Amino acid sequence: MLVRRRLLGLLAEAPGPVAVTVACALAATGAAIAMAVALAEALRRAADGQAVGHLAAPLAVAVLAVAARSMLLWVRDLAATRTAAAVKLRLRDRVTRRLLELGPGGTAGRPVGTIHTAVADGVEALDAYVGFYLPQVVVSVTGPALVVAVLAVVDPVSAVIVGVAVALLPLARPVFRRLLGRRGKAHWAAYEAFAVKMLDALYGMTTLKTLGASGRHGERLRAEAARVYRATMRDLAASATVYVATALITTAGTALAVAVAGLRHADGAVDAAAVLLVLLLAAEAFRPQLELQNYWHEGFSGMAAADGIFALLDAPAPVGEPAEARAVRGDGGPVQVRFRQVSFTYPGSDQPAVVEVDLTLPAGRTTALVGRSGAGKSTLAALLQRFHDPSSGAVEVDGVDLRHLSLRQARALTAVVSQEAYLFHGSVADNLRMARPGASDADLTAACRRARIHDEIAALPQGYATVVGERGTRLSGGQRQRLAIARALLADAPVLVLDEATSSVDGATEERLRTALAEATAGRTTLVIAHRLSTVAGADQVAVLDGGRVVEYGAPDDLLATGGAWSRLVGAHAGAAR
Structure with a gap:
């Protein structure tokens, strides 16, 4: 009725x-x-x-x-x-x-x-x-x-x-x-x-x-x-x-x-x-x-x-607009991200995904999140993008709770390159301009050069006008990944999230991308979600998650010297490599 x-x-x-x-x-x-x-x-x-x-x-x-x-x-x-x-x-x-x-x-x-x-x-x-x-x-x-x-x-x-x-x-x-x-x-x-x-x-x-x-x-x-x-x-x-x-x-x-x-x-x-x-x-x-x-x-x-x-x-929205939106300072400099005693449980689940996470991502520095599958790494990234709000605690950017920002501003703070790069059915240029609609052709070229993909795009039949196909099926996995990196660089957000961003490329391309990402992360607050410890190289600090909790946090070399969870992960990775 x-x-x-x-x-x-x-x-x-x-x-x-x-x-x-x-x-x-x-x-x-x-x-x-x-x-x-x-x-x-x-x-x-x-x-x-x-x-x-x-x-x-x-x-x-x-x-x-x-x-x-x-x-x-x-x-x-x-x-x-x-x-x-x-x-x-x-x-x-x-x-x-x-x-x-x-x-x-x-x-x-x-x-x-x-x-x-x-x-x-x-x-x-x-x-x-x-x-x-x-x-x-x-x-x-x-x-x-x-x-x-x-x-x-x-x-x-x-x-x-x-x-x-x-x-x-x-x-x-x-x-x-x-x-x-x-x-x-x-x-x-x-x-x-x-x-x-x-x-x-x-x-x-x-x-x-x-x-x-x-x-x-x-x-x-x-x-x-x-x-x-x-x-x-x-x-x-x-x-x-x-x-x-x-x-x-x-x-x-x-x-x-x-x-x-x-x-x-x-x-x-x-x-x-x-x-x-x-x-x-x-x-x-x-x-x-x-x-x-x-x-x-x-x-x-x-x-x-x-x-x-x-x-x-x-359907109830998992997040909503604040009654009165605040703003993060807009001087263009790096921002600090703070997970303040954050806990979160997915709807319909009995077990929390993360529990009382207290973690700071220093402004302009790179922080790596490591841990076994299900430890809570992707959940923290989702909370940072405000796909969900914490069940308790707060995610803050320069001291401002994300819940006090408009959804548009909260999500504009973050650019993401995930391990499964998604491209839309359209041209290369269309996919790049998803990040910045008003970007000029020169902007597209500059971002693709930094992502080490420009020469390959230029060699395509219609160059930047080439249609990539549904989900980018006309490009190789490595090309899709580098195009996604170029798109994130074009967004020029103050926070960059790299979720195994080099996982779909060969060794030679990965090395070139490391150089490009090092250039992109300079002076930018970066969160690296690492499943392969090789992607942690160059991180200023590492946070080890286990069961949704931060069990270790500090500089990689310092943690390695303690013989704790980080040391065991490195040892297990080295043993698997052999």
């Missing part, structure tokens, strides 16, 4: 087209009544033995009514389509903006395929529901009432019969809604599950082939496709049941009304023209309800998808 009320509220997105849709539909009903009355009058005149010339006027009115009705229905459908398009545009915009507001912290627990299905297919499935069904609800009540009122003037008995039969359809609709609702939601759930697995297969095609698992995964896809087929057939069976019940009520009501009118004509209570009028108007009385039923079936996929759409819109 709440979802239906919210969908009804979507019509406020296009009040003009909605009003036109309803007005044209009601006017079309009026035209149908005019046509029926004109034909009945022509029959009456013919029965009275009037000359053919006297039939011309009512027949002309009937022809004009038919033409007007056709035009009105065309305008109605056009307005309904415009309504749906306007609603979908605004709704898709709201969902997209909400996804961007949620960020990685708010969408991490949702499969990408589920989100894609809701935003793309789910919004598109609302077309029939918001454009045609919801406006038709008004028409389905007002139109039949108008027809029955006209029938009451012609033959009150037939009017009562038609009115009762028309009223049975909405009374039966809750039963139909429950039947179609269960089947429709099951169908959408099956389709969504299939879409998720298909998207996984497309993204992981190379891995599936490499592992020889494409056949097994194909069997799973076939099983999901069969599940969609079964759900579709059950949905169609439910729809067929509804159509049969609706047709039975409609046919029985029309036949009974006409039969009664015929008997009353035999008794002399009404004339033959009235019987014809009853026949034509009874059919018109049922038409709005039948159209409503058709639109309901066509739009129920949208109803089923609406749950996922509104779940995204209602």
